[in-house]
Amino acid sequence: MKKEMGTKSLPMLLKGLLLIGLLLAAACGNNASNEGQQSNAGPDSTNAASNAAPETVKDPVNLKFLYIWPEYEAIMNETIRLFEEKNPHIQVEPEIVPWDKAIEVMQTKVAANQAPDVSFGWTHWMAPFVNEVDAAMPLDDYLQQDPAWEQSFIRSDLLDISVVNADKPFVSNIPFKLSFQVVIYNKKMFSDHQLEVPQTREQMEQTMEKLAANGIIPLAASGKDGQIDMLKDSFAGMNFVKNGTAQGAWLAGEESYESAEYIEAMELAKQWFSKGFFGKDAFAVGNDEIANLLLTKRAAMILGNNNQIPTLQEQVDDELGAFLFPAAEGLKIQAPLTADGFFVLKTTQYPDEAVEFLKHLTSEEVQKLWASQSKSMPVLQNLNTGDETLDGLIDQIAASATDYPVQKLTYNPAELSKQLQAAFAEYLLNANADVTASAKKMEADHRKAIESSQ
Secondary structure, eight states: OHHHHHHHHHHHHHHHHHHHHHHHHHHHHHHHHTTTTSTTOOTTHHHHHHHSOOOOOOOOEEEEEEEOOGGGHHHHHHHHHHHHHHOTTEEEEEEEOOGGGHHHHHHHHHHTTOOOSEEEEETTOOHIIIIISOOBOOOHHHHHHOHHHHTOBSSTTTGGGGOOOTTSOSOOOEEEEEEOEEEEEEHHHHHHTTOOOOSSHHHHHHHHHHHHHTTOEEEEOOTTTTHHHHHHHHHHHHHHHHHTOOSTTTTTTOOOTTSHHHHHHHHHHHHHHHTTTTOTTTTTOOHHHHHHHHHTTSEEEEEEEGGGHHHHHHTOSSOEEEEOOOOOTTSOOOOOOEEEEEEEBTTOSOHHHHHHHHHHHTSHHHHHHHHHHHOOOOOBTTOOOSOHHHHHHHHHHHHSOSOOOOOOOSSOHHHHHHHHHHHHHHHHHOTTOOHHHHHHHHHHHHHHHHHHTO
16 A cells, blocks of 8 residues: 555655756846845845834034043043943044132123033032023933933932922933032041041030040041031031021021031031141141041041042051041931032934933942042942942941932022131131121121022
């Protein structure tokens, strides 16, 4: 039976083989005639090609980018390279300006219609670009469309710092690296005097008393460069929070320097100044001289900025540590944060691409790059840099109060701060100065600044 079936099937098999041969020959002929068009294309490739969406060719984009930090030009160039690698149609054209000319240069560029697409700006000093020249683009919609980005920052109130006007309640600046007042201390000196890092303001005062009794400047600070003035403002802010009065005029930056909260802060600062906690020559020396007091071990602590830590650590054999200034007993640390950030100009032709660049700057990859190469303080939460001091400060900031009221200043505080520092210095240096009279003078200068901005 099997033999019979095989015999009958042979003609059919030969016919099938012949048909296949003819089809192959035809296919070869077609390939030869269409060489250079569909050569080597399989029977399904034509359908696949016709069904695939055409590849979108993006138009080239040139983003003009202004920033400070010539000392970090190599790191910024690497940052830009990484962005352009991921976005080949975008070219970033950087420009560096001196930090102390940044606002002036930007205002001039805006007036001359030569503004960049993305510019450096301090998060808390956006008033000139929101109010005076109306140049900053609102970023709220982009943040809301990307919740992961909006929620990635180390503290929920960090974005609110750039909301500088209640009449224009929008986020105008994205933080890039944190800048805040911090206590930098010599760990060996603390160990030698059996001292622990103070957890409350009361403990801080006790620590300073012990150091002063041993002939060591406890907390060197520059009155000349405004460090003591900043500490006084921090005391006042904590008083407003403690008393539940941080609202209304205070939030608008229009609180009275004659208030009980400010008077109390001024008196505490003067008490510490009179005890020599900041050093006898606090108003005769600047930040560089203050740093030298720590390096030469004449001071156990200095009141400085977190950006000073890596430079100081390179110049001293002992290990340095840092902590946020502690709050009074019963209060969470109130750490007003500011940041070096970037904003997008309203005049940009490429708002989406500009925002993509902001996202790149605040990506984990870039934040780690800057933390490792410049010891910059990251703005992201839960970011482990591997640097003990940086990571310790990240933990402290994450644990600090997030309900610290953010002031929405309608004026640029730069010039006003100089006037207030001078008035406060007079109060500290004059043993017989009346705190009420001094506060009244500061308030008069404050009112002039507010009125001039309206």
